[in-house]
Each structure stands twice: as C-alpha cells, then as structure tokens.
Amino acid sequence: MELQNAFVNWFRNSSPYIHAHRNKTFVISFGGEAVLAEDFDHHVHDFALLSSLGIRLVLVHGIRPQIDQRLSRLNAPARFHHNLRITDDLALQCAKESAGLVRVEIEALLSMGLANSPMAGSGLKVASGNFVTAKPLGVIAGVDYCHTGEVRRIDSKAIQLQLEQKNVVLISPIGYSPTGEIFNLSAEQVATEIAIALKAEKLILLTEQSFQNPDNDQPVRQITTDEADLFLQNHPNIADVLALPLKAAIQSCQSGVNRVHLIDRTVDGALLLELFSHDGVGTLISSTPFEALRPATLSDIGGILELIKPLEQQGKLAKRSREKIEMEISDYVVLERDGLIIGCMALHSDEQAGFGAIACLAVHPDYQGSARGKRLFEHVHQKAKQLKLKKLFVLSTQTAHWFIEKGFQPSTIASLPESLKVLYNPERNSKVLCNIID
Template sequence: MAPQSTFVAWFRNSSPYIHAHRNRTFVIFFGGNAVGEADFDNLIHDFALLKSLGVRLVLVYGIRAQIDEQLAEHGDTPKFHHHLRITDATTLQYVKQAAGLVRVEIEALLSMGVSGSPMAGAQIRVASGNFVTAKPLGVLDGIDYCYTGTVRKIDAQAIHQQLDQNNVVLISPVGYSPSGEVFNLSAEEVATEVAIALQAEKLILLTEQSCIDPASGTALLQLTTEQAAELLNKTPALPDAVARSLAAAMQSCRQGVQRAHLINRHVDGALLLELFTRDGIGTLVSSTAFETIRPATLDDIGGIMELIKPLEAQGILVKRSREKLEMEIGDYIVIERDGLIIGCTAFHIMADAGSAELACLAVHNDYRNGGRGDSLLNYLVSQARTRSIRRLFVRTTQTLHWFVERGFTPCSVEDLPAPMQSAYNYQRNSKLLYKDVL
C-alpha cells in the first residue's frame, strides 16, 4: 500500500499545478545535444504529457552540436568570436542541413502513437514555419559575422493561431529576412524573443547542468531578476551555457514573461518535477520574489484553515471558525509560496493601542526549520514599531522555549491587557509571555 499511497499523495499535490498550467503558454528551449541522445524520447514523452494536460506548447530547439558535427566531418574549423559563431557561406549550408534534420527527427518522435507506449493516443500535430524575421548581426570589433543574425521580429499572431488550433509549435534557430536571406540565430535568443512576443506564462530552458551558487556550491532554487543580474556580473567563471540561459531568463522576465525556469535536462523527469511539485528541481527566475510575506485577504481564508487544521487537531492552536477568520482577516499575515499559504500569524491590537497580541503563528510542516517563523515574528515586530505599539503578548501551550529564545519574557494573567485577561481560558492553561518592542 505504501507505493500506492505515495502515488495518490503526489497526484493530489500536483492537482493545483495541473489546474494552473491548463491553457497557459509555455516556451521550452532545449539544445541540439539533447536531440542526439538515446533518452531524448523521454523528454518527448514529457512534452506530450504537458500537451495532454492542456498546456499551449512552443518548442525551440538548438543545433550547435549538429553544426559542429557537420564541420568536423568536412574537415572545417568552427569559428567563434565572443562565444558567437561566425557563419560563412559554407557553414550556412551546414546550418540549413542541421535545422532540417533535427526538425524532422523531433516531428517523427512527436508523431509516435504505438499502443502501450507513453505516446499512445497522443495524436500531436506539429506546426513549423517562418515565424522569425531576422537581420544580420553585421560587423562587431572588426569581425564580419556574415550569416549569423539576430531576431528582428516574431510573428506572434501566426504562432497564436497555431496554438489556438491545438498544435504544438516547433521553431528552429533560423530566421529569414524580407529579402529572402537565411540567418543562423542563437536558439536561446529565439526562445527568449518568442516568449516575450507571446507574453508566455513560462520560458523553460533545459540546460546541460544545474545553476550552482559559486559561493556555497549548492543549487540555486530561485532568483529575482536583480539577483540573476548580480550573479552574472559577479561570476565571470559561470559556465557559458548557464550564463546564456540565465541572461535569457532575466531578459524575458523583465519584459513580461511571468516566470522562467532553468532545468538540468540530464535529470530524468526534471521537467515534470519542476512544474508539478511544490519546490521544483531547477532554478526559478521571476521579476518578483517567489515567496513573500504580506497581509492576508479573504481569498486566503481557505489556505489559512488548511494550514492550521492539523495544529488545531493536536491542541497546539485554538480552533477558529471560518466566520471568526473572516471577521479578523485584517489582523492576519501570511507567507505565500507559489500561490500556497505556507505560514501565517495574527496581530490583534488591544483597545489601549499600546499593546498587541501575537496569535496563530503557524508554518507548514514541509517548511519548518527554514527560519520562516522568525520571518513572521520579525515582520510583526516591524509592524508593531510602525504603529507605536510598545509591547507584544503571546499565549502558547507548546512553544514556550521558542519564544523565550527570541527575547520574550514569561508573565502572569494579571500582566495582560484587559481584553486578554477577560478572554483567558484557565482550562487551556496557556503560558503567557511578552516582549517590549519600543
């Protein structure tokens, strides 16, 4: 029963994300290295699953590896300047061949429907086309980049039309000029410009390695655009592929894309883990913080009740009805993480306006030991000082030492403000503490 219970719990926890992603536009970039590997079909299966769940899917593929293979086969040497390929007339022929071969390979895999396979019944239709108008990069630092180009315009209307017809849109890193010329483009740039033009909900960049904090050596789970810019500026040794993807994520979020994700494609199922689990597995980049502390609203009542219900059942918190929460919602503060309420507390100001009660401090079980209780307490202390409140009181049955360690002092019922004295439940026998904040 354990595996079944695990599956049921995972499926239930993923349901909010299934609802949230339906009918949303995701632009997904992956490099040419991924296409040539034996397990690429697993990634195709994950794309098909996203499509079956109602995601409007735009796939942008790279061909750097395939171009290098063509050059090596013909004894030609790749030419780069500032990490950009110089595309002469000969190289351009290899670009055309690589783009066509990779496109056909991806379309073939997306067309599979063998009974008993993950693609059974998928019936995915793929649309490709001249959605990208390009212009030559020109001459930089005295170097002529020839047929290496940059994006001039994305035909967003045409892409939306294909998505509206329930097609997966497949875009190569090749652009066309109004005069009929063909240009080799950066696939990351194409994916970024497409996401911006479509105002996509997500830009997802499947990278060759994880985005690592150089200081700690640990994976970076989330960054604001400001933090991403700081990381790029202060870490010149950041791997080039990661730096390109991070710059793409930062640019897209600054220009209207809600969120960008850097995901290590070598982790099996990483795309699904990132999109359908609470904490994900990659690096999330957004223009605003992924997790915020803010005043609660009426829309948060369901999340607050779900959060405090286990603690009420254990007797740690006093039971609160929905009606009481609705009446006092203006006193509540919540921690919101990706739409989920993972922490809350209440701040009841006494009639004398010189003191207040800290109540209903709770953090979701999966997010304890992460300093979030301290964050809520610090937020309330700051609010108290702003409102010229001198003293905070708290009643607790289970967390006396936690408050003592944070500067609270035990007190008696007689020390409480009059409203708290009259409401004190002697049967519950809560411990009482206070903290001077001014």
C-alpha cells in the same frame, strides 16, 4: 504498502505545485544536443505531462550540433566568432535542413500515444509557424556574420492564440525577414525574446551541465540577477555552456520574466523535480528575492486553503471557511515562494478597544524550522505596534510553547475581550495566551 504510502504522499505533496503552475506560460529551451541524446523521449514525455497539467507550453529547440554534423559530412568548416556561428550559404542550407528535421522528429515524438506508454491518451497538438521575425546581425568589428540573425519581433498574439487552444508551440531557431530572407538564430535568444514577449511566468533553459560554483564546487540553487551578474564578472572564463544561459537568464529577468530556471538536462526527471518538489534540482534565477512576505490578496485564498487544510484536519488550526478568509483577507499576510504560498498569519484587530488576535499561523511542513514562523510573527507584532494595540491574544491547542517563547503569557478565557470570548470553542479547548505590547 510503504511504497504505496510514499506514492500517495508524493502525489499529495505535488498538488500545490500543480495548482500554482496551471494556466501559466512556460517557455522551455533546449539545445540540439538534448535532441540527439538517447533519453530525449523522456524529456518529451515530461513536456507532454506539463501540457496535460494545464501549463501553456512553448518549446524552443537548438540545432547547433546538427548543423556541425552536416557541415562536417560536407567537409566544410564550422565557423564561429565570439561563440556565434558565421552562417555562410552552405551553413544556412545545413541550418534549414537541421531545423526541418529536428522539428519533424520532435513533432513525431509529441504525437505518440501508444497504450502503456507515458504518452497514452495525451492527444497533444503541436503548432509551429512563422512566429519569429529576424534581421541580419550584419558586420561586427569587421566580421560578416552572413545569414546569422537576431530576433526583430515575436508574433506574441499568434503564439497566444495557439496556447489558448491548448496547443504546444514548437519553435525552431530560424527567423524570417519581411524581405523573405531566412536567418539562423541562437535558440537561447529566441527563447528569451519569446518569454519576454509572452510575459511568461517561467523561462526554463535545459542546459548541458548543472550550475556549480567553481569556488566551492557547490551547486547554486538560487541566485538573483545582481548576484549572477557579479558571478559572470568574477568568472570571465566560465564555460559557454554556463555563461550563455546565465546571460539569457539575466536579460529575461531584467525584461520582466519572473523566474528563470537552469536545469541540467542530463539528470533524468530534472524538469519534474524542479517544478513539482520543494527544493528542486536546478538553479532558480530571479531579479527579486525568492521569498516575499506581503499582505494577502484575494488571489492567495486558494494557496492559503491548500496550506491550512491539512493542519485543520490535524486539529492544529481551527476550521475556517473560504468565505470567512475572503471577508478577512486584509487581516492576512503571506509568505510567497516562487508562486507558492508557504506561510500565512492573520491579525484580527479591534483598534478602538486596543487589542488584537493572532490567528491562522501556518508554515508549510517542508519549510518549517528556518525561522519563517518567527518572521511572520515579528511582522504581525510590528503591525500591532503600529496600530497602537495594547494586547495580543492567541488561542492555541498545540503551539502554546512556541508563543510563550515569543513572550506570551498563559491567560484565561475570562480575561478575553467579549468579542473573542463568544468565539471561543470549548470543544477545541485551546489554551489562551496573551502578550502585552510595550
């Protein structure tokens, strides 16, 4: 029974994330190491799950260890300069073989649908193609990179068409030039450029290790691009497995991708934990702060309803319909965190009569106790001051003391302005509180 309850709670708690992610475009990149790992099928199951939840998915795979293996079998050296492969003719041959093989293997895994397996009934369709145009990297500081290239253009229209048809788009780190040449590309660069070109909501880089701050050995859960830049400057010797994804993340954020997640692919289920639980397990990188308090818009109504419905059922908030919120949306402010509405509050004001009523204050249970309620209140209080309101009222069943600690005084129904008195619901029997604004 306990297990059942835990499952039901877990499933319910993940529903806001499911709604928030639906129809959004996520670009997920992973190295060739992930493909070689024994648990790679788990990742594929998770990709399939994301796609079936309505996420528009672009997968970009790497092939670095596969090329190295092939070169080593041929007793040829793997040559790198500044962590970029020098792709000579033999290495290009290995890159082509590796890309073909890895793509086919991933396609096969995504096509599985055995009964009693996580892929049963998924019916995924995978699209690959010549979506990436490349140009040679050329000769840099005297080093000829041969067939190593860089992205010149992404055919975002063609990728969007595939995504609209609900296909998963699978991209190899290989690009073609208009002259018909083939170039070996960095998977991170390809993923970054695709995320930018598609204006993806998220770029997710599955990394080989988690991002720990070497100064205190603590995991870094969130970092802004400015902080990440500073971190790289202060830690010039940080391992490439971390430095490369960090640089890719900074570049993507600066070019308009809202959120980049670095997720340690060696943690089982890390992708699902990061996307569908409130704290996540990876590192979230964005150019703006992760949480914003802002005026609500009509597109927030779904999120507001999601937040307040359970509180209405518990009797903590008065019931209000979608239509009522829609009509009064300009009275609302919301706290948004990574696309999710985690707090809201409304101020209904009568400026002529000089009073306002606070309503619909809510903070998601996972985020309570960290002064978010206080932040919403202070914002609304400031707004009331700007509107030159003299009095603020609130009707509360279970939160009276919270408001008293904010300077409200117990009051009476009789003292309510007429327009609020007619709305008073005796069945709820709320306490009336009033705050005089100086």
